[in-house]
Amino acid sequence: xxxxxxxxxxxxxxxxxxxxxxxxxxxxxxxxxxxxxxxxxxxxxxxxxxxxxxxxxxxxxxxxxxxxxxxxxxxxxxxxxxxxxxxxxxxxxxxxxxxxxxxxxxxxxxx
Amino acid sequence: xxxxxxxxxxxxxxxxxxxxxxxxxxxxxxxxxxxxxxxxxxxxxxxxxxxxxxxxxxxxxxxxxxxxxxxxxxxxxxxxxxxxxxxxxxxxxxxxxxxxxxxxxxxxxxxxxxxxxxx
Numbered sequence: 342x343x344x345x346x347x348x349x350x351x352x353x354x355x356x357x358x359x360x361x362x363x364x365x366x367x368x369x370x371x372x373x374x375x376x377x378x379x380x381x382x383x384x385x386x387x388x389x390x391x392x393x394x395x396x397x398x399x400x401x402x403x404x405x406x407x408x409x410x411x412x413x414x415x416x417x418x419x420x421x422x423x424x425x426x427x428x429x430x431x432x433x434x435x436x437x438x439x440x441x442x443x444x445x446x447x448x449x450x451x452x
Numbered sequence: 453x454x455x456x457x458x459x460x461x462x463x464x465x466x467x468x469x470x471x472x473x474x475x476x477x478x479x480x481x482x483x484x485x486x487x488x489x490x491x492x493x494x495x496x497x498x499x500x501x502x503x504x505x506x507x508x509x510x511x512x513x514x515x516x517x518x519x520x521x522x523x524x525x526x527x528x529x530x531x532x533x534x535x536x537x538x539x540x541x542x543x544x545x546x547x548x549x550x551x552x553x554x555x556x557x558x559x560x561x562x563x564x565x566x567x568x569x570x571x
Contacts, residue, residue, distance in 0.1 A: 372555040372556045372558070373555070373556050373557065373558070373559075375559060382564070382565075382567075383564050383565075384456070384543060384562035384563050384564045384565055385543070385545075385562040386562075387559050387561075390557065390559055392556040392557060393556055394556065430495070432495075434555060434558065437500075437507070437508065438483050438485075438500060438502070438507075438547065438549060438555075438558070438560075439485060439497045439500055439508065440497075440560065441497075442487075442494055442495040443494065444493075444494035445494065
């Protein structure tokens with residue numbers, strides 16, 4: 342059974358800092374890995390999707406990397422802003438269509 | 453902008469009552485998922501459907517939970533009887549199942565969830 346772990350569980354940084362969120366998974370036979378953002382009381386918004394054959398994806402200040410052989414992914418946020426405060430979830434797609442989620446990293450960016 | 457719509461957004465009820473949560477998937481999507489989110493367990497898959505047929509409901513307590521798709525525009529999740537441990541946020545998601553070989557780029561769209569409290 343796929344296990345997805347996210348470290349740290351919570352993170353507080355001052356505005357402007359660069360930061361890294363970590364995700365690890367136990368079964369490397371994945372189709373893709375996705376990073377989602379969840380705001381309080383809201384659903385999940387997809388940020389980046391990395392196919393199993395890719396090493397990284399970038400969107401604006403966000404960069405996600407994937408090392409499938411070691412079962413690791415990182416989400417790098419450059420020049421953090423208070424609006425980045427949210428919970429960030431990592432999910433992997435194995436067989437079928439259902440995603441396996443980590444428990445998330447709760448990020449607070451202070452002004 | 454197409455969205456997955458869930459109702460109700462919030463539900464508070466007493467133990468033993470029946471609870472029905474509804475989901476309207478994005479028009480044209482043929483896969484529908486039910487997830488449950490708690491602080492302890494995170495997001496867990498309860499059940500999912502493809503073309504309205506249940507594909508996997510192994511994550512769902514069968515004795516009290518049931519999931520159905522009466523038609524392509526409506527998915528329901530019922531709990532009867534409800535218990536305090538069922539308190540959680542329940543999310544519905546939908547997607548268009550890819551052709552063979554397309555899973556690498558496939559994702560899901562999530563609704564805003566139903567926050568359920570069982571007293």
